[in-house]
Amino acid sequence: MKQKLIRKSRFLGEAILTSYSQIFFTGNKILATILLVVSFIDWWTGLSGLIAVITAVTLAEVLGYSPVTLKKGLFSFNALLVGLGVGTYFSPGLEVLLLIVMGGAIAFFSTVFLMGLFAKYGLPFLSIPFLLAMWLLLLAFPSFSGIALNTEALYPSNMFFKLGGNTLVVIVDGLNNFFKDTGFDTYFLSLGAIFFQFNILAGILIAIGLIIHSRINFLFSLIGFFVAFWLYSFLGMYTGSLNYTYYGFNFILSAIAIGGYFLIPSRQSFLWNLLLIPVLVVTTIGSDRLFSYFELSVFSLPFNMVIIGILYAFKIRYNQTIPPILTVIQQKNPETNAYLYHSQPAKEYAAFTMPIRLPFMGKWTVNQGHEGKYTHKEFFKYAWDFIIKDETSGKEYLGDGLLLSDYFCYDKPVVAPALGTVVAVVNTVEDNEIGATNLHQNWGNTVVIQHDTYLFSKLSHLKKGTIEVNIGDFVVEGQYIGKCGNSGRSPYPHLHFQLQSSAIIGGATIFWPLSEYLVESTSNIGFVQKGIPKENETIVNIATSSILQTAFKWNPGDEFKLSIKTDDGISDTFLIRNEIDIYNHSSLVCLKTGAKMYYENNGKTFSALNYVGSKKSALFYFYRAFYKVVLSEYNDLLVETKFPVHHLYRFPLLTLQDFLVPIKIFLKGNYSLSYKETDQLFNPQKITLKSQIIGSNKKELFSAAITVHKNTEIDIESNTKKRIKINLKWVNRVY
Template sequence: MTKIKTENILPFFKGVLASYSQVFFSRNKLFGILLFLVTFIHPYAGMAGLLAVITSLATAWLIGYDKKLTEQGIYGFNSLLTALCMGIFFEPSPLLLLLIAITSVFVVFLTAAMQGILYKYNLPFLSIPFLISVWIVILATRNFNALSLSPRTIFFLNELYKLGGNQLVRLYEMSDKIPIPGSVKIYLESLGAIFFQYNLLAGAIIAIGLFFFSRISFSLSLVGFYSAWIFYKLIGADISSLGYSYIGFNYILTAIAIGGYFFIPSFYTYLWVIIVTPMVAFVSLGFQNIFNLFQLPVYSLPFNFLVLLYLYAFRLRSNRSQRMVETIIQRHTPEENLYSMRVSNERFRYAHLVPIKLPFWGEWTVMQGYNGEYTHQEDWRCAWDFIIVDSHKIQYSGEGVQPEDYYCFGKPVIAPADGEIAVIENDVDDNPIGKVNMVKNWGNTVVIKHSPYLYSQLSHLKKGSIKVKPGDQVKAGQVLGVCGNSGRSPYPHLHFQLQSTPFIGSKTIQYPISHYLLTKENGKFLQQFQFPSEKDTVSNLTVHPLLKKSFDLVPGQKIKVTFLLNGKETSATWEVATNIYNESYLYCPRYKSAAYFINDGVFFRFIHFEGNRKSMLYYFYLAYYEIVMSTDADKGIESEIPAFQVFKPHELIVQDILAPFLQYIHARYMLRNQTEYTLLTSDEIGLFSEVTKIYAFRAKKRLKFESTISQEGFGKIKIYEE
């Protein structure tokens, strides 16, 4: 039998609050508390809702459902809505409490079933369990003579008097007499109707809470509602029915769902909200007429029907337009989804590509690049020819009459990425200088399969030098052979191309080199997913062993870091962990905070921080937001941090409203030069980074970090505020 433990109490409490906020696709605890209080405007309804949530979460916990989903209120919010409906329309009695408890367990089963069914289509179950359960309750209780309807909705002021006396009644009457436009009144009533609170007070509280939880959700609720308002005016429908028939909230929830939750908010999602609203109206009016025959309310059926239809239709697209981007990683506020997506699009726009390195060690020069004037034309235009030159740009020593005179001849050729050897040619003679072989024009060649439709070809290798055979598995950097002068090659060079088929001489495809150094007169510069140009001198990055060792964080490892902030020294110890999605993160037990990261062997990148900013883990996240594990480049790297991770909520209020259309607030990260100034000794490396708040292109505030990396790991991190 499952025992109740102390550590289960807090997650259970979080699950209770999340069951309320989840109605608005939120996990915000304060918003949950506010909505919890709103349900108690009708005290008996509020108690019925609370009983249902506790029963549902306890059922999910006892059955053994995912604790995270339980804590997020996934198994509670549909029971909450069902119980609120029952608490409003039936008189309190022991029988009602029993029915609420039974129904809550039933709703958990429905939720799990709908979750399993719709998961196959990658669709959410929304409030379908609520609809099914509430309709069953309404139909079933028609035969329950012991259960009577409640007159509380008629004598609402009497209920308020019992709860808070004359003062509460006066407060309600004052709020109800505030001169506000009719459309605003119905909008607020529609918000209140989501929790079966048909009054302005509930709607006003929810509207305020919604604004502080998410400015984008609030603006979408207005766009959705007023689009419906205008449409009702155009077709001559009864506008007042938006309020008293509990229909108005369908437009609000639909707008939030498709405009800011399941899709990244943008001008186009707002436009689609306006386009879809008339469809919601048609569906609402049509379903009303059908369900009136059975004396059943439609409640949130139009919202569920249109959102699922919309999502399914968009997920059948063959061309995923950037105008309508689905939310892949759910941060549970439209703002966080938007800011995170914009940053991720820049930082990880090539994450889907197989990282391809340069196929050699040391510095080589591009003799012929894409669309080269000699042989890189038409179907073979996307290729590079590499040579080695000296300080005078000469590619050979002495007279240059023998292949051995050329600097690149005999130099190792390495695998540009992990893969499987597809084809080799290894018996073509090397040409005398100035001669070419037009019969075996590709010369000695290796073709490697990196993924189903990505192959690399390395040609003109030295005869008999290829050390691999078809079917061999190779690792990036593994020696394949040496550069030669075979095939259509008048002098030694290495031909390199990417292609989609496994044959020697296949048509080329445009494909970037993932990371490399570009050498110029004023230094070496890091290039990411670029295409080397003719005459460029390029080389691979060399991963520094100290950086590799320090940032190679493995699950179960504990790291201790010391900070110096405002003259005060503080130490913190964290543990490296992974979750069920195989995401790695650093965990701070004191503040229950986590910093998620990825490490591809060249870059260490933090991707998200969640928790309390008082944790020193937050400063560690900022200091090492993006680290290139090499000291080769002469210039630092720059990146952007999602605005909500750096700015305080009140600083983003206006920006949040404008964010789908315009972003003028940014948080920039810079990692300073790691070679000229930061290479201290062979056993210690200094790192300098800074985070800058930018308002409309003007830097306002900087946070600077200075630290060292040694054999012992992370040294003291000094933090300076400007």
């Protein structure tokens, strides 16, 4: 019972703390602690905010809302803002305490309603609940005869004297004089105003917290504010008005939101910030004049209007691969978002989330690709024709190729490229003789499979009578569909494959990349994460190795030991557990250090998605060694991709890169995994691999010789200063 109460107290404490940092779109505890301290520079304002947060957290807990959402502070950060606002406007008193609780409750229920409403459109509700609650309380204020306005906030020197005596007053006055008329005085006041602390000390402390949390966010806060500051001057507005209206925080929060949170930080997000701020300035000035008729402050209304509007415009774009790129999964800070996105092997195709794979097994050649010179034109330009060629002669048939059976691809199996439902089948068209075509039944024997709402695949020119699926059948990737034939408008056997947005046989093609296939070259076989097979390329569907498949196939709760030993005799053992969270994300967790490696295993490839926690764990070596593994049986395979640079470099180089992310990522991390000859052709007992990470100036940052044994044991010998040797051995397996 006692342990349960302790866990619950810790959980609620974290939910309260992250309510503060969530205002800056993060759960960073250091920044949250600084913001909590800042809110108590004026003790009454700080206490009011804390009471409102506790109110919202308590309501969410009593009503049984999502613990994950509650822990992130999403239910309560608007209530915090309301509490801070009430504490700033109204003097201490029992009546005001009741008002704080009521305001927190209004903000909470507004949050719940708007969270559900905006989620339908994939949009954030931002601080709209705060605006609704705060405006209601201010409009109702004239009716409250027992509540007085707070005049203490008008005399910050008195507040600082009570807080730290004459010493603190001198320090704050010195800061005011140092930054006077530089623009930074207004910047710091605007930062402090976010937490209803209208003094330069609050702004400086928040700026320090921003730098600790994210160099990108700090940079964008400066850009957003000073672009607006310049525009005020350029448009003939009095820049000093920002010192008493405090609307500068709208520009700061908007720049952080667009530049470093909702968009992947890049040159495009930087440019969009420059375009956004002028719109925001005009919106702020206009809305301020409008709300002055109601004797209300616009608070964060301009920020909400512009950010929600521009995000909606980005989300309804037809082509989501064009920059700027929306952040799909939020990491701990914008830097991590940028580095992980930058390391994606096919980031130009990141928006194509449904994987479509090759519709055959083995090696085939692209006879006609996109916008081919024969038939892939206009509506059908995004299609492929596949054939099989002899590796020695380069021909696609035996002898003179006069018979259908002479062609290597004829009568070969065709498989489903992804899971889906069969929506159209034609299985009665006769195969043509070589050189003849059937113009009346253009597509011949065809199967159309629906994979998503507007995503269908079409496989055509199949052999009559070989199709073994019917309309309404559910198929999985790799399932037999039929055999390659020569029916329809096909003078010689080949497989026509296309993606389209409708179930119609003969519907127009759409652009869609294929996922995870191999490309054969003269020197080796290369791996393609997502791509467009090109004409005359020999491409290969991944044939998996039983050794690698078994070695990387784990069940929830499975545990293994990573035993580590260095050349100087130091050894250690780390117990690793395989876990799956409520979002179905798989991870390996180091039970000694708490480090976690997120990964994905789709049966053909093993991909390390992210690493969080201590780099002293042996799990970090495992992460670097097996960043990308194709579970293939090919000996001469070479896997190449980018490695996240924030896991390769440290201060000061990484810190400098953090500031320069919106301009360019200059640090390098190129990962490769090469497959060596197996110990024996039939029934091999082990597979030998070599992984390597090359950094800037072609400097080797990591390399490892790897042996994966048939009994699932793995040996890793890394080429570090101490030549670390690691052995992976199962402790138990839970089935």
